[in-house]
Amino acid sequence: MKSPTYLALAALLLCACGPNVQSPPTDRYDTSKMDLKPTPAKLSSERHTGPLASGASLSMTAVLKPLDTSPVKEVQLDTSHKIIEIAPGVKFAAWTFGDQVPGPTVRARVGDKIRFSMTNRSDEPVPGVKLTAAPMMHSMDFHAAMVSPQDKYRSVAPGQTITFEFTLNYPGVFMYHCGTPMILEHIASGMYGAVIVEPREGYPTKVDREYVVIQSEFYAKLDPDNRKVDGVPLYVLDTDRLRAAQPTHTVFNGVHNGMVRQPLPAKPGERIRVFVLNVGPSKTSSFHIVGTIFDRVWFEGNPDNQFRGMQTVLLGSSNSAIVEFMIPEEGSYIMVDHHFANASQGAIGLISTTAKTEEKDLEHHNMEATDTPTDPAAVQGKQAFESKCLACHSVGQGRKLGPDIAGVTKRRADNWLTKWLKSPEKMLETDVDAKTMLKEANNIPMPNQNLSDAEIKQYLSYFHWIDMQPAGTATAHGAK
Numbered sequence: 001m002k003s004p005t006y007l008a009l010a011a012l013l014l015c016a017c018g019p020n021v022q023s024p025p026t027d028r029y030d031t032s033k034m035d036l037k038p039t040p041a042k043l044s045s046e047r048h049t050g051p052l053a054s055g056a057s058l059s060m061t062a063v064l065k066p067l068d069t070s071p072v073k074e075v076q077l078d079t080s081h082k083i084i085e086i087a088p089g090v091k092f093a094a095w096t097f098g099d100q101v102p103g104p105t106v107r108a109r110v111g112d113k114i115r116f117s118m119t120n121r122s123d124e125p126v127p128g129v130k131l132t133a134a135p136m137m138h139s140m141d142f143h144a145a146m147v148s149p150q151d152k153y154r155s156v157a158p159g160q161t162i163t164f165e166f167t168l169n170y171p172g173v174f175m176y177h178c179g180t181p182m183i184l185e186h187i188a189s190g191m192y193g194a195v196i197v198e199p200r201e202g203y204p205t206k207v208d209r210e211y212v213v214i215q216s217e218f219y220a221k222l223d224p225d226n227r228k229v230d231g232v233p234l235y236v237l238d239t240d241r242l243r244a245a246q247p248t249h250t251v252f253n254g255v256h257n258g259m260v261r262q263p264l265p266a267k268p269g270e271r272i273r274v275f276v277l278n279v280g281p282s283k284t285s286s287f288h289i290v291g292t293i294f295d296r297v298w299f300e301g302n303p304d305n306q307f308r309g310m311q312t313v314l315l316g317s318s319n320s321a322i323v324e325f326m327i328p329e330e331g332s333y334i335m336v337d338h339h340f341a342n343a344s345q346g347a348i349g350l351i352s353t354t355a356k357t358e359e360k361d362l363e364h365h366n367m368e369a370t371d372t373p374t375d376p377a378a379v380q381g382k383q384a385f386e387s388k389c390l391a392c393h394s395v396g397q398g399r400k401l402g403p404d405i406a407g408v409t410k411r412r413a414d415n416w417l418t419k420w421l422k423s424p425e426k427m428l429e430t431d432v433d434a435k436t437m438l439k440e441a442n443n444i445p446m447p448n449q450n451l452s453d454a455e456i457k458q459y460l461s462y463f464h465w466i467d468m469q470p471a472g473t474a475t476a477h478g479a480k
């Protein structure tokens with residue numbers, strides 16, 4: 001029994017009883033040292049005017065600003081009703097915090113106090129259309145706070161202002177959202193954002209860049225009242241799809257493929273920290289970045305919840321993580337929800353070492369680029385298609401909002417396609433095949449693209465070129 005292992009074990013035991021470990025380690029989560037006695041919320045009928053968001057701790061985009069070190073953070077986030085563009089050409093009647101979706105990101109530190117105030121400005125006119133939704137009650141629920149929901153998260157009427165304070169007791173990446181019933185509708189309409197709380201002593205690692213990526217779903221249908229914004233049809237919340245948890249768009253930072261068109265910059269050899277929050281409201285996210293491995297994952301944004309060397313992190317609704325990774329070499333690293341049905345609805349973004357990137361990298365990152373047509377009309381058709389139609393159609397990569405265009409000249413006659421592109425709304429009234437297609441598209445009709453006859457000819461010659469390529473080889477690449 002007197003093996004070296006035994007001796008080593010005995011030494012270890014002795015050592016553990018030694019005098020140098022007698023003082024208990026300090027508990028960072030000692031609840032007796034936390035602020036659990038916030039003051040009551042105040043309501044007033046004095047309203048904020050001017051900007052709908054303010055505070056030195058706020059970041060408005062994916063680029064996260066450095067920590068503002070003041071121990072008290074004044075945060076103003078007012079609610080508004082606003083038209084936002086959730087995909088190119090898809091104008092959606094949203095409800096917001098701070099006049100944007102997602103709302104601004106708050107950055108603070110454990111021990112800091114948030115002094116929050118919010119005016120419900122849903123009664124202010126929406127530029128572009130009359131009123132998207134009648135003024136209504138809204139509220140604010142901070143997952144970063146420990147407070148009585150009945151007091152702090154109460155619904156406030158249009159024109160009213162609520163003010164309350166709380167101390168940040170735990171580090172993490174926390175969701176905030178409107179908590180007014182139907183909560184589901186308020187979240188799906190855009191009322192959410194993130195609060196990032198650093199550990200009191202900061203993060204244990206150093207990074208070169210920090211980004212925020214918020215995943216969420218939209219449930220959009222054409223406005224039954226046929227309202228338009230700037231000449232294009234307005235989309236409104238589809239409450240049937242919402243209850244069935246069947247989103248029309250699943251996106252990062254509020255826009256379908258938004259960070260594909262505007263990739264987040266990085267350089268080879270850099271270490272990147274991404275704060276990821278899955279807002280839902282109803283789907284999980286399998287967050288993954290093609291081309292790298294997460295060196296560290298801090299689940300819920302707390303370094304005490306650490307994983308190493310992960311490929312994917314699974315986030316339920318309102319779960320979050322901080323992921324850190326290296327950019328190994330030149331390239332475009334693709335952030336996706338690896339539930340690919342969600343990615344194909346727009347949950348894609350790029351972190352790229354070059355300013356310009358190509359959408360060909362997206363779904364087929366290991367595939368060669370395909371040929372382009374030689375006939376000038378087809379070339380023009382391809383270019384126009386890639387800038388105007390890719391938001392809703394793919395070529396050979398499956399259905400998006402509209403059908404896959406591959407094979408379209410085989411299922412439709414040229415004069416049918418011409419009539420369709422000229423006036424989809426007329427075809428939907430009169431043509432049986434068009435009506436069937438609309439059902440397959442879950443009753444989301446294609447907006448009229450205002451195409452001239454010459455343009456329509458170019459699209460048709462491009463479509464014919466596609467269908468002459470060997471099956472599956474033609475793809476379309478994103479607009480620059």
Ligand SMILES: [Cu+2]
Pocket residue numbers: 095137138139178179180186191
């Ligand atoms: Cu609300």
